[in-house]
Amino acid sequence: MGRRMKVGFLAALAVALIVVAAAGASLTGKHATTTLVFGASADPVILDGPLVSDGESLRPISLIFQGLVSLKPGTTTIVPQLATSWTTSKNGLVWTFNLRNGVKFQDGTAFNAKAVCFNFNRWYNFPGPLQTDAVTYYWNTVFGGFAHPAQGSPGPDKSLYRSCKAVGSSQAVITLTRKSGGFLGALALSVFGMASPAALVKYQADAGTVTADGVFQPTGTFGTQHPIGTGPYMFKSWKIGDKLVLVKNPTYWGKPSDPPWSRSAKIDQLIFVPIPDNAARLQALQTGEIQGYDNVAPQDIATVRSNSGLKIVNRPPFNVAYVGINQSQPPFDKLAVRQALAYGLDRASVVNAFYAGRGQTTNQFLPPQLFGYAKSGVPDYPYNPTKAKQLLQSAGLTLPVKIDFWYPTNVSRPYMPDPSRNFQAFQASLENSGFKVVPHSAPWRPDYVATVQSGGAQVFLLGWTGDWGDPSNFLNVHFGSQTQEFGFNNPSLFALLKKADAETDIEKRTALYQQASVAVMKFLPVVPYVHSTPALAFKSNVKGFIASPVGLDPFWLATVS
């Protein structure tokens, strides 16, 4: 048996080597030039805008659906899209949108004012199981109320939206319950893209059952097989775990000569492949199995840059990392102590050391991209241990002052790639500045966020990535009302932010938010320290891709040469 076995074994080995060599012959890594394969970190949840809030769902949704307004590529500047112009009533409650003519949905039905009102009323009338933040986060955040609220859901009295009226086929009149300048910017979110009413009905977009676990299961096929909008791309096929395929919309209304946000697509086919692991996405890019992916890990940027066949595309910074302060926990109810903390944090050193050249030390909460960013008058708190100690003593405290400082583990966020290193550096600088830091950590999901947001953390590391191009999404969300996280009650700040949010004139709105930005830095509920620049990676032959600060990436502008 021995010789036979040996021969058999060697033969099997030879066959294996031949198989591998033959396999290699056909792995070219080349794709047709009319296709772009993009590595996503997960499958979309569902292709129905108002029912999602995750980036992987919103990416294809932003290509299939369009809203009344959009953003100039690479910026947060609002531009016309399905609405060509709009006016507001004197009291700021009535918004009249003049709609673009000649636009059809991908199923051939007409886009018109009735379709706009159908969509708005659909969202406003979502049934109970769809009313939680887990499902309709953005409707809840922007409009905050439903026509028929389930228990625990806000009702019409809380809703920003009152009604929609179609005036002819080309004018949609939306009435709000109160003034809101942020309303227009929020409409640029892909979640508020217009869907074909005929398709919503035919494919039963809102049909579903609720299990004994309370989970809503959609039973219609609109969001899984028939998502129909007006966008430059349309749905072709989706096999979960495998690929989502979009193809160029042959009846798209936009022309190649139109402004960039409305142009027709150049690449015929987009394929989104779910690859959860970051290292696997990088390797797939290197082999050519994909031609681009998002959220490049900081440690991989040098690898991409060193490969002449690959390139990095930067996403404009639209986030902020901060050291949060819970003022309900003494001694942080005293401004002098918060100021001492600010002077005791060596922010510039942390940014220089741990952001690989991709972080910008900041002096305020808003990113520079965003209108409302204050160019002057912002108090600065450069690292100054002596000043920090003086402030603590002036507050009547004996040094060192013990503080509980929290940081998350098992996570890398775009604004904070390495939380534990940030913490260690901050701990060292604070202990040099009259503080005694007691460290606390918890896994990001689910404990850390829960601890911070329920007011359990005294001082903590956290951050925020903006959802839409309006300062209210940064300042009002965090400081517009009392929260357990920050533990303060500042009626004048709340009033200023409310006034700023209600202002519809852009110049006045900008001035008010600049004022608010300065006010926040004087009051110091947080000490912001960096706006970081996330990165995408592409094959070098992918041209024309412009990354959006809010993830509204115009794939239709890209080409593959």
Place this chain on the structure above:
Amino acid sequence: MLRFIVRRLLLLVPILLGLSILIFLWIRALPGGPAQALLGERATPQAVQQIRHQLGLDKPIYEQYWAYVRTTASGNLGISIASRRPVTTEIRERFPATIELTVAAMIFALSIGLPLGFYAAKRHGSAFDHLSLVGSLIGISIPIFFLAIILKYIFSVRLGWLPSIGRQDVLINADHPTGFYVLDGIVTGNWNAAWDAVKHLILPAIALGSIPLAIIARITRASALDVQNEDYVRTARAKGLSPGIVDRRHVMRNALLPVATIIGLQVGLLLGGAVLTETVFAIPGMGSWIAQAIFNRDYPVIQGGVLFLAIVFVFVNLIVDLSYGLLNPRIRVS
């Protein structure tokens, strides 16, 4: 035989009942819940409370368990909180990927591990024997994810011989009637798709099969060493039977008994535990799905997925037990 099978299947009931209680209580004892997992920084206390109420997580634990048992008993494993798809649909779509990967890994492990172990036993004390021992030790010691990354780097990135992710080239539009991509290609006559699916299995199978290969080689070697010193083997040789016949009829069949047990255990483990391989190679199988569900506190997926794998594990071990009778008539008779 039939009684044996029925008895083993009846054992499923208490096993599943006990497991369901354990899983149900364990995941609810973990801190946090689906709300924080779904919303991250956006999970305000109000949102968390609202979601907990909607999912019935604020009800008494016995009420929650009773609701769970009622729906599970009807064959309904619930809806994934994250994907909003039925757990049974997810299992139906993901399990073939895991089976296919497991089968490929075991083919790799057995086709090398068995002959390696037997030959090492035959050449006991030789350089080959020592090398095989060292090799199996290395095989057991290398972390799977490390091996997977190295294999991908060499064969995909540097040499470009094999694909690094997924189950099939995204540009191939093939039908998948069974969900087993290699079989689907053969059944539909799409040889390009079948071959492409095989290529996608090679590296993951090697990575996943490395530890079973090492274990099978060592157990086979040890078992063959024991058996080949038995009296009946010496008698067979003394009777003048050729070495090949002695090895095949007497040594191998008896040496394979403990190996069969190991194979069964390994298959069971691979079916549920290929998390790292599936993650590194972006294969949408059961392991990575359940691991992500634990991370997300996706209770229906964890409960349904683990129960399903428990059933599979019991069936696999039943098949292993039945295989003893095939290998050894004395066991069959008894």
